[in-house]
Structure formats: C-alpha cells, structure tokens
Amino acid sequence: GAVVSQHPSRVICKSGTSVKIECRSLDFQATTMFWYRQFPKQSLMLMATSNEGSKATYEQGVEKDKFLINHASLTLSTLTVTSAHPEDSSFYICSAVLRLGQGSNQPQHFGDGTRLSIL
Amino acid sequence: DAKTTQPPSMDCAEGRAANLPCNHSTISGNEYVYWYRQIHSQGPQYIIHGLKNNETNEMASLIITEDRKSSTLILPHATLRDTAVYYCIVRVNQAGTALIFGKGTTLSVSS
Numbered sequence: 001g002a003v004v005s006q007h008p009s010r011v012i013c014k015s016g017t018s019v020k021i022e023c024r025s026l027d028f029q030a031t032t033m034f035w036y037r038q039f040p041k042q043s044l045m046l047m048a049t050s051n052e053g054s055k056a057t058y059e060q061g062v063e064k065d066k067f068l069i070n071h072a073s074l075t076l077s078t079l080t081v082t083s084a085h086p087e088d089s090s091f092y093i094c095s096a097v098l099r100l101g102q103g104s105n106q107p108q109h110f111g112d113g114t115r116l117s118i119l
Numbered sequence: 120d121a122k123t124t125q126p127p128s129m130d131c132a133e134g135r136a137a138n139l140p141c142n143h144s145t146i147s148g149n150e151y152v153y154w155y156r157q158i159h160s161q162g163p164q165y166i167i168h169g170l171k172n173n174e175t176n177e178m179a180s181l182i183i184t185e186d187r188k189s190s191t192l193i194l195p196h197a198t199l200r201d202t203a204v205y206y207c208i209v210r211v212n213q214a215g216t217a218l219i220f221g222k223g224t225t226l227s228v229s230s
Contacts, residue, residue: 006162032215043206044163044220051215091164097215107153108218110162 003027004096006111015086021079021114023094030096032110035067037092050077052090084118091115099106121208122146125224131201136194137194141207149212152171154192156203157223163206166192170212197228216221 003026011019036044044065048069049057056069066082066088074115077096080086095108124142130139143152144192151170156164167174167181169190174181194201206223208214 003161035219043222044157046217046219049215049217091160093154094164095218102169107165107168109165112157113160115160 003013003113004094004109006094006114009112010115010117012117012119013084015116018048018083019084019116021081021092021113021116023077023079023111025075025095025109028085028096028098030098030117031074033094033096035069035072035077035079036093036095038093045080053083071102081116083114087119089116089118102103122209122219123220123221125205125207127218127222128225128227131194131226132227133155133199133228134196136195137192137201137226137228139192139194139224139226140189140206141192142189143169143207143209144187146187146209147211150209151212152181152190152222153208153210154219155206155208155218155220156183157206158203163220166205182213189211197226199228199230202226202228 005024007022008040035047035051037047038044047062050069052070052071052074058064071077091113093113095110098106135217151168153168154166157163167179169181183190204223206220208218
C-alpha cells in the first residue's frame, strides 16, 4: 500500500536552531501534502496545506515565516522550523494524498511523525 | 469545530468485537466518513472510509445509518495491538481538502 516516509523521527537541538523535516511519498505521486502538529494528550492540528509547485496555505495562527514549507516535487515536501524555541517542541506529522485524477476521495496517508525537542 | 461526536473512551476485552460509535448529524451529501487510528507516538493509520453503503476490509467494517447521521466502526476480534485513539472524520469529496481531527475515542483492549 501507499507509504509516506518522514525523516528524521526524532530531533533534539538547542534554542535558535533551524530544523528541517522531510516528508516523502514512496510509491505514489502526491500533488498535495499536509503538515500537522500534535502536543501531548491533544489531537492533531492542521498547520498548512502544501501543493506541488506553489506556495503553501497556512492555517490561522500559524506563522508562515517561522514554519517554511517547500513542495518542490511530487514526492517531497519539507517543513523547516526556523529559529526554534522550546515552545516549538511538538510532534510534527505529514500526510499525502494521491495525485489528482486518481479519485478525490482517496484517503490521506500519514508519516510516522517527527518528535522535535528544543532545549 | 469538529463535525463529529465520539465517546472519549471505551474498553473492550481481547477477542471480542469493538464497536465504536460516531455521530455526524450535520454531514452533507458529498462528505465521506473516514476512520483513522493513532497508536501512541505514531502517525495516524487509515482504517476505512465510506459514503453511504456499509464497507468492509481486512481491518474493520463500517456501518453507516440510512440517514447518514451516524456510523459505527467494528473491529471484529479486538487484540491488544488495537489499543489506540480512533478518529471518525467527515471530509468533503474535494481533492486537496485536509482531514480535520477531533478528540477521538481512546479504545483500551485488555486481556
């Protein structure tokens, strides 16, 4: 079945560091990818929608200059947390949807998440 | 705001069927019902989805009421590995639309 790979699975770094998280669709092309954030004991919160070849659409309250998203190909989207601070510590999860034309009710497939800890 | 209502928690004995309910009384005609689950510290796993007919796959069965205002996810023979948070989500039938997660149901399977 469809697989979404996310890397790295865990990151620990100092405050002020920028961290890049990669999300790859391994056996399908993904026109659209989504980035979520999950704090402990809470549900997933949508951060942004990433479309291949265009700018990402951010949800209200998510700083686009802090969370840089690049979707340069149909199999790769990256999320860069710039100048990370302890309050950015969270579980970041990406997901991907099959390319348009293959059924708009296709399920989203999720990566295994990246646990980001800022010291 | 979440468009579904689920009980916060449920318990199930190993080997028994787990029936997880979901209310979605405001669902519109072009919205599908999706079920995902999240095991601790992992990304959500797709289980099943449907529009109006009942659906079954190797993981579970989805029963949708005739008026589509509620549904039930059935895990026929629950195992300890089915312990997870289960999310029922309605999603419009439009490409590029994200899943919006509510609080889900924490299912605890015990031996």
